[in-house]
Every structure is written in structure tokens, then in C-alpha cells.
Amino acid sequence: MARVLVTGGAGYIGSHTVQKLLLSGHKVAVIDNLSTGFKEAVPNQAEFYFGDVRDSNFVAEIMSKFDAEVVIHFAAKLNVAESLLKPVEYYDNNVGGTLSLLKACEKSGVKNFIFSSTAAVYGDSCTDGIISEGTPTNPLNPYGWSKLISEKLLSDTGDLVGINHVIFRYFNVAGAAEDGSNGQRTANAYHLVHLASQAGVGKRQGLKIFGTDYPTPDGTCIRDYIHVEDLADIHVLGAEHLLRGGTSATLNCGYGQGYSVREVISSALNVAENKFPVEEADRRPGDPASLVADSRKMQALLGWTPRRNNIDTICRTALNWEKTLSK
Template sequence: MTVLVTGGAGYIGSHMVWALLDAGEDVVVLDRLSTGFRWAVPDEARFYLGDVGDRELLRRIFAENSIDAVLHFAGSIVVPQSVLHPLEYYENNTSKTGVLASAAIEAGIENFVFSSTAAVYGDNVGEGLVRESDPTYPKNPYGQSKLMSEMMLRDAANAHPFRYVVLRYFNVAGADPQGRTGLSTQGATHLIKLACEAALGRREALDVYGTDYPTVDGTGVRDYIHVSDLVAAHLNALAYLRRGGGSMIANCGYGAGYSVLQVVESVKRVHGQDFRVRFCPRRPGDTAAVVADSSRAREILGWRPRHANLDHIIATALDWEETLQARRQGDLTTIHRRLAASF
């Protein structure tokens, strides 16, 4: 059978495609390339250029391929942008997830893995680890758009032969240890990527938003999970659904948090270079600390993380930034040669 990966040209999606191919799966990718890259999709995967909300395109994809599962990564993810443009986030993350789920049900596809977020919990996280049973009070439209999608999947599963696993991501970071893909989007807001760019001299300074949170050093605390461990959780979720497992929600994090300043110190330590840090006011929509209780993923899905070390996460991110820089320089060289040849 075949797996459809939406957003498979993006950061997490491209890692997922490689992991599926490594596992011997047949893979189809759907991506509109708004933030993803065609080169990030391996040649072994069949690629469709288009929007996940295009119902006719989805029908064609399902008709042309023997798909038995959907892994849904496509969506918008920048919290401050969601505050400024909430309707775009509800359209792209919520409405289009409904279109995709409807098309999958129409095609008789029962297995669906959904990319959700710890942002669904909002500030209601207390002082301990965040559990899936904790109340959900999203603080921003991004988190709300994902929670609404979770609700739609729950109701769809109650009404149709359709089962899902919702994986609530904490802070995803790092890159493929084999150097095949990584976070490549220009203008990305992920802390570790920005810190790596600052360490490599590609930005003047790293901005730290908020120094007055009730945390160990006043900066925000997050649970950083290596992208390879995250996609491993998806592989486990896929196997679970194919065995007939029931619909469920699971956190994906390590259960240990690091502050922004602790991440900064790790980047400096791993790279061996200092860089400038600027302290700025809090951003709207951010929370003080969010750390996962991932025992459900471990116990039910059999998830066993292999990359739970902050320095290792940062080392793979730094390696990818250097690979990406070399790639971009190579692309510019090719363009210059083509321009020279045209004269």
C-alpha cells in the first residue's frame, strides 16, 4: 500500500518521506511549495504540486494511487503571524484539514495521522509536565486552528470508518543525521535555526523575546525534540493504525525543558563561537514554559527516542545550515554560469 504525505516538501514532511522510504514504504507527496522545496522530495516519491484543500486534486491522487494512510503535515505554523492573520490560519489549517479528511473518507481511507501542536494547551500547563488529558485553552489562532482540526477528526471518526492519531508536537529542531534534508525555509522563526544562523554569521544578532517569565532565567522554556525522533513517532503511529488501533492523541516531546538562554549557550558551546544576543519584549501569543509528558506515545505507540540530547540536536542543525549554505552558493554559481553562457 501507499502513504500520502501532505506538506512533504517542507521541514518535517521531507524528513517523514525519507523515513518512510527507508522503511520500504511507497510514498506520494502533495505540496504547493509555498514554504517547501521540490528538491527536498526524494526522486523515489511520486510528487503532486497542489493545495491540500483542492478536492478534485485529492480525488485524482486517491484514484491514481493505492493509498491506505494519510500523514498530514501541510499547514501554517508561525504563532505571531497567526495573531496578525487569524482567518488565513483557520482557512489553511482547519478548513483544509476538513477537506482532506472528507476526501480520505470518501476514498475509503481509514488511517490518518495529524500534525498538531502543544500550542493547543495555551497557558493552562501548570508547573508539571503537560498531559494529553489537561484542559486545552489555546492562546493564539495557530493553536486554536489545530485544536479545531482535532475536534473535526474526532467527530469524523465517530461518524465514519475512520481512525486517527493526533501527535501534539513540542518544539521540533535538528536535521537528518545523514544530511539529506533539514529546515530550509528562509525567514523561519525556530529558535535553534535562528541561533545557528547567528553563530555562522548569517544574522547580526539573535533576538530573545521576553526575560521576565517565571522560569529559571526569565526566558521561555520549551521541550526540544529532534525531528528524526518525531518522524519515528509517526512511523509508530502508522503501524499502530494499520494494526487496527483506535483513535488517540499523544504528545511528542522528551519531558525535559530548556530555556532560550540555555539553548544559546549550547549553540555557542557546540559551534565554539560567540555571537550577539539582543533582549526584546515578549511576543504576543507566547507562553512561559511548555514541557511534555510523552508517556502515552511511549506506552501505546512503543515510541523510543534516540536523539534526546540538546547538543546533538544543535550539532545536526549546524551541520545542515552549512550544507544549506553550500547548496545555495552552488545554485548561485549555476545561475551565473547560465547567464554567462547566454551572452
């Protein structure tokens, strides 16, 4: 059993990870300011502390009080479109929050750190359709840059003061708990599977496909969708890797299989009760044509095997969760 401090543990990915950590026998504390998270998403077995990670003294106090052995840092703003309109907020929250946490770790003696990053750090630099950790980084938006800068802060700090770390670069996270106990609670979350689920239960009149002239087989963007529970399992393995004395690493999190926007919508329509209309629209700024993960490094290092690598499973669990929110 280890003592794991989770920032942003009331959010979508964070709350699923908290549940998986608890099921694995670890003791968990959560810090969240509930700006986008939900207290009801945090399991009762976890200790909860309301506060902002940018308050380094507050965080250090909780680290010491809880006697944390590893930190998993989820707390961040993550809307690509919003980051183009509010870059200062994104750098302040995402970079400032990471820096504050690292200061608290140094002060409290926490030597293990897992960082929630994103495939957005790669931008559109991929030329062969598959992105490895060695693919050049070239973010297209402030959100991606805020994560890449935070990665650099972490690697520099780790080298200097001995904080071992794992950086997980997520591809598209979607779906909900298979037992129906948890899912995406944010009504205005912008990712495709969530929007399709809302349309599938009648909360939206339809969907738009933004861009049909990309250099892909059907002209729409391709993404690697990973089920949120598989991603949560990865974080448990990452924490256990560091606690065993494992080396620092930067790892892609995806299935290595991409689905186009049209393919995802087709899957969503297959499980939907409300057969929603689909409209074609112009491209959005900052959307790369294709993001598909080469996650072999992560699978080999952590011994992870995907359990839910199926777009229909992802769409079905998301839809079933959305139904519970409609009741």
C-alpha cells in the first residue's frame, strides 16, 4: 500500500484513477478546487482537500500531513479552443500549477511525480501517421505549449533535486466506467464521444464535423481513442513503477489505432436511442489531421495490456453514463 496524492482528483480522468488506486489497495488524498471537478465523483474512501495547486504552501502542508509518497498531477485547463482565446489563463493555471507543485514536492521531500500531459505537444509534426515519443514536439495551441513547458519544468527539476517522474502523453480519452458508476460529468466538455453521447440521448440536436478535407481516407480528422478506465489502470501501474524505484520516462498512452470523426459518429449512432443529424462545417484552427499513438514503450515498461480497445465499447459506456445523467 502506498500513499498517493492526486491533484484534480474530482475531474473526469482523475476520479477514475482515484477509484482504481483505491481498488489496488493504495491510500489516496485528493486536492481539487472544484472549478471543473465534482466532489461527488471522489470516492468516500479518499481524503478530500479543497484548494488550488497554485498555492504551494497549502499543497506542501497537505503533502506533509498526508505523508505522500507519490503525486499524480491532473489539475489543469484542457480546452484547446478556449486556450486560443485565453492563453494567459492556460499558462498561469497549467504551468503555474505544475511549478507550484514541484516547489511543494521539494519542500516536503516527495520524490515521485506523475504528470498528465497530452498528444497535443506533438502538433502536426507526425509524417507517417504514428506518433512515438521521439516524434518532434511542435504544439499548435497554448494548451499544448502549457503542457510541454510543464514537462520541461518537471524534467529539469527531477534532474536537479531527484524527483523521479513519469510523463503520460494522452491521446483522446473517452468512455465511462463499465459498471456505470462514473463518467464525464462536465456538461460542456467538448470532445467528440461526449458530444455524440449527448446527441444520442437527445441533449443536443445534432453534431458538426469540423473539416472534411483533411489528408485522411475519409477527409475527417483521425484520433486514437483510449478508454478512461484503461488510462486509469495505466496511472496505477505508473505509480507502482516509481514506488519500486523505476526510472523516469515519457510515455504515450493510446491504443495505436485511429478512428476518423466519421467512424466515431457512425459507432455512436449505432448505440444511440436518438438518431441525431450530422452537419459538415469548416475546419477549426489548431486541429492536426491525425494523432495516433505508438504506445509500445509504455506497454513494455509498465506491463500494461489494454482491456477495452473497442470504439463501440467506448461509445456504449459513454452513452450509458449520459443516460444516468438524464434521469
